[in-house]
Amino acid sequence: MDTLTEYKALLSDIDKLNSAVSLLQWDQRTYIPAGGHAGRAEVLGKLSKMAFELATSDRLGDLIASLEGVDDLPELERASVRVVGRDYRRNKAIPPDLFERFTIARVNSESAWEQSKDSSDFASFAPHLSEMVRYAQQFAELYGYDESPYDALLEEYEPGMTAARLRTIIEPLKAKLVPFLRHLMEDGSAPDTSFLRGSFSIEAQRDLATEALRAIAYDFDTGRMDDTTHPFTIEIGPGDVRVTNRYHEDLILSGLFSALHEGGHALYGQGIPETLRPLGLADGASYGIHESQSRLWENMVGRSLPFWRCFHNKIADAFPALGGRSPEDLCGAANVVQPSLIRVEADEVTYNLHIMLRFELEVALLAGDLDVMGLPDAWRDGMRRYLGVEPTCHADGVLQDVHWSAGLIGYFPSYMLGNLYAAQLYATARRELPDLDKQIEGGRATVLLEWLREKIHHQGRIYEPETLIQRVTGEPPRSTFFVDYVTEKYGRVYSL
Ligand code: ZN
Numbered sequence: 001m002d003t004l005t006e007y008k009a010l011l012s013d014i015d016k017l018n019s020a021v022s023l024l025q026w027d028q029r030t031y032i033p034a035g036g037h038a039g040r041a042e043v044l045g046k047l048s049k050m051a052f053e054l055a056t057s058d059r060l061g062d063l064i065a066s067l068e069g070v071d072d073l074p075e076l077e078r079a080s081v082r083v084v085g086r087d088y089r090r091n092k093a094i095p096p097d098l099f100e101r102f103t104i105a106r107v108n109s110e111s112a113w114e115q116s117k118d119s120s121d122f123a124s125f126a127p128h129l130s131e132m133v134r135y136a137q138q139f140a141e142l143y144g145y146d147e148s149p150y151d152a153l154l155e156e157y158e159p160g161m162t163a164a165r166l167r168t169i170i171e172p173l174k175a176k177l178v179p180f181l182r183h184l185m186e187d188g189s190a191p192d193t194s195f196l197r198g199s200f201s202i203e204a205q206r207d208l209a210t211e212a213l214r215a216i217a218y219d220f221d222t223g224r225m226d227d228t229t230h231p232f233t234i235e236i237g238p239g240d241v242r243v244t245n246r247y248h249e250d251l252i253l254s255g256l257f258s259a260l261h262e263g264g265h266a267l268y269g270q271g272i273p274e275t276l277r278p279l280g281l282a283d284g285a286s287y288g289i290h291e292s293q294s295r296l297w298e299n300m301v302g303r304s305l306p307f308w309r310c311f312h313n314k315i316a317d318a319f320p321a322l323g324g325r326s327p328e329d330l331c332g333a334a335n336v337v338q339p340s341l342i343r344v345e346a347d348e349v350t351y352n353l354h355i356m357l358r359f360e361l362e363v364a365l366l367a368g369d370l371d372v373m374g375l376p377d378a379w380r381d382g383m384r385r386y387l388g389v390e391p392t393c394h395a396d397g398v399l400q401d402v403h404w405s406a407g408l409i410g411y412f413p414s415y416m417l418g419n420l421y422a423a424q425l426y427a428t429a430r431r432e433l434p435d436l437d438k439q440i441e442g443g444r445a446t447v448l449l450e451w452l453r454e455k456i457h458h459q460g461r462i463y464e465p466e467t468l469i470q471r472v473t474g475e476p477p478r479s480t481f482f483v484d485y486v487t488e489k490y491g492r493v494y495s496l
Contacts, residue, residue, distance in 0.1 A: 003070075004077065007063040008278040010054065011084065015277060017051035019237035026234050026242060030226045056091045064088055079462045080279035086159070087280075093142045102135050106407050113405030120395040122376055125405070130372045132407040133365050140366065150363050153410030157287040158417060160464040163363055166413055169420065170356055173479035178386060180487055181349055184337055185388075188494025191332030195325060200252040204318045209245055209259035211314045215307075216297050217446045218243070218263045219270055231258045233265035233294075238277065241269035252319065253334055257298055264297030265290060267449060271457025286465040287411070289456065291418025292425060299348050299419075300426040300485075301448070305331045306441040335493045339387040341396040348419070349486050350387060355416035357382040358401075362409050421469055423482035425456070428473040 001009070021044060028040050054060065064085045067073060073081065094102075109128035116125035140149035150163040206227075213225060228244035235241050243262040247255035268284055276282040284290035301307050308327040315330065316323040322330070337347045343354040361378055364370035370378055379398045380390050391397030403411050429451050430436050439447040455472045469477045490496075 003063055003066050007060075007067060010057075010060055010063065011280045012278050014051050014054045015280075015282075016237075017047055017054070021047050021051065022234050022236045026236065026244075029230075029232065030228050030244060052091070055088065060084075060088060061092070076276075076279060076281075076462070080281055083461050084280045090143060090156070093144070094139060098138070102139075102407065105131055105135065106405075109405045109407070110402070113399065113402065117395050117399045120393040120399065122394040122398060125399065126372050126375075129375075129404055132404060133372065133409070135407055136366060136409040137368075148363070149366050150410060153366070154413065157411050157414045158465055159286055160466050161288075161413070161417070166359065169477060169479050170359070170416075173352060173420075173483060174356060174386075176479075176483045176487070177349070177353060180483075180490075181337070181339065181353070182388070183496065184349065184490055184494050185339070188337075188490075188496050191336060191493060192329065193333045193336055195322065195329070196252055196333055197250075198252075198321070199249050200319060202247045202249060205247040205252065205255045206245075208314060208318045209247075209255050211318075212256055212259050212302070212311070213243070213263045215311060215314075215443065215445060216260065216263050216267065216301070217449050218266055222270055223266055225259070231262050233262045233269065235269045235283075238274055241266045257302060257334070260302040261294045261298040264294035267297070267452070268293040268457055271449075271453045272460045273458055276460040276462075281460040281462055283461050285456075285459065285461055285463060285468050286417075287414035288417030288421055289465050289468060291414055292421035293452070293456065295418050296422040296426055296452075300422060301440060301445065303331065303334050303348070304437075304440070306437040307331075307445075308334070309441045310443045332493060335490070337490060337494070339389050341383070341389055341391050342400055349490055352416045352419055352482075353386040355412050357386055358412040359416075362412065366409060417465070417477065420477060420479050420482045421465070423485045424469060424473050424475070424477065425452075427481045427485070 024040060024044055024047070028037070028044070032040060064081060067077070067081045068085065105128075109125075109132055112125050112128045116122065136153060137149060140152040143152035143155065145152040146162075148163045151161075154161050154163065154166075210225065213220075222239045223241045223243065225243045225245055227246060229246055231243070231245050233241065233243050243259070243266045245255055245259050245262060268290060272282050272284075274282070284293075305327060308331040312325070312327045312330050316325075335347070337349045339350050339353075340346060343351070343358075346354055357379070360382065361370065361375065364378070365372070365375070376394060376398050383397070384390050403409075429448060433439070433447060433451060436448060439445070456468065459468060463471065466476055469475075
């Protein structure tokens with residue numbers, strides 16, 4: 001067997017093991033009976049370890065090294081060796097016994113976080129968080145970096161991105177967004193949402209979410225939607241990309257928009273060509289690019305008037321009480337802005353402000369400039385500066401997100417970059433598809449999907465996010481597209 005064939009065969013084996021892991025995880029988060037959890041954890045642990053051993057094997061290392069030495073490697077294979085080689089070196093950078101200690105500490109930290117959150121007791125979680133920060137500092141040193149230890153962690157989620165580069169994106173965004181939010185709250189008139197109060201059948205909401213997925217051309221022949229508590233999308237393997245969703249009786253739009261969000265992730269997965277799979281390139285370009293696809297469908301499409309002009313009949317069919325409402329009424333109600341304490345409930349205007357705060361705090365924690373015990377005060381201060389609101393308990397403040405308890409530092413910026421990439425991509429799509437609004441209004445969102453397929457989905461992991469955005473939009477990632485988008489849209493919705 002020649003080197004390239006063996007390399008592809010090894011990557012395919014890893015891919016198959018990961019596919020089995022994904023299916024078991026999906027089951028674990030949807031239909032597993034309560035009694036099955038402990039046994040499932042064992043099976044998942046074993047399979048994940050097998051995949052990790054292959055992914056860090058000396059054989060793979062040798063294959064990567066010899067392919068790196070081939071001068072006339074075709075472009076796609078070259079991209080594969082770059083991406084797979086990078087993952088390999090990162091995986092190898094952490095000694096197995098250190099990683100095992102971290103895994104145990106993480107499990108304890110996550111359960112401590114759950115209890116602390118329930119009782120809003122930061123002090124009992126603080127030692128665990130300090131430990132997670134120490135691990136993150138250690139990992140950063142082992143991964144290596146040029147400028148800031150934060151860069152080494154960012155690389156996991158957003159290859160090529162650095163803390164310094166993020167600041168050049170965030171500063172102009174902050175300078176526009178903070179005063180715009182104040183202006184909106186003080187001088188704007190909020191849309192009416194009173195007609196959305198009430199109780200709405202879960203079954204009808206589920207049907208409506210299914211209609212929403214059909215409206216954006218999610219392919220049910222290569223996917224399915226099931227109920228869960230925290231919605232997620234999961235790629236099981238070729239021809240199988242699933243979404244999950246949840247519904248609240250008193251929040252009719254919540255399940256609809258989370259379906260569109262997960263649907264956006266799933267369209268990306270369904271659009272990645274199978275030819276990239278044996279090269280280890282059949283995945284999103286980064287967490288931020290993945291999030292751009294979900295946010296684009298959820299917000300730029302799903303919260304737009306053209307979409308509601310097309311979709312308002314569906315909501316009227318499902319809920320006759322809303323039959324008299326115009327597309328303008330429904331779209332307005334879907335675009336309420338309210339500075340709030342909780343990130344996951346944040347609207348389009350305030351969402352990025354939550355992320356800016358977390359980024360600032362993470363950088364300071366990692367650099368040792370901020371002590372864990374000083375975090376609640378720093379949090380309150382940041383919330384006041386950015387959003388003008390302050391938590392009265394830790395559960396609504398520093399304890400609200402699961403990420404830090406699991407040692408996930410450097411992850412949050414991807415959520416913000418997702419919003420910014422989405423706005424930049426959508427502005428480009430509108431320029432290149434001049435009748436896009438009309439197409440969406442006429443129920444032909446596939447025009448947009450085909451554009452995204454060609455520009456983003458078909459590229460898999462071939463390019464780093466910054467290069468991909470540059471290639472598709474002609475410019476590096478910038479926040480101006482997002483600023484233009486929110487100020488125009490919300491200026492209109494709030495009649496400024
Ligand atoms: Zn998402």
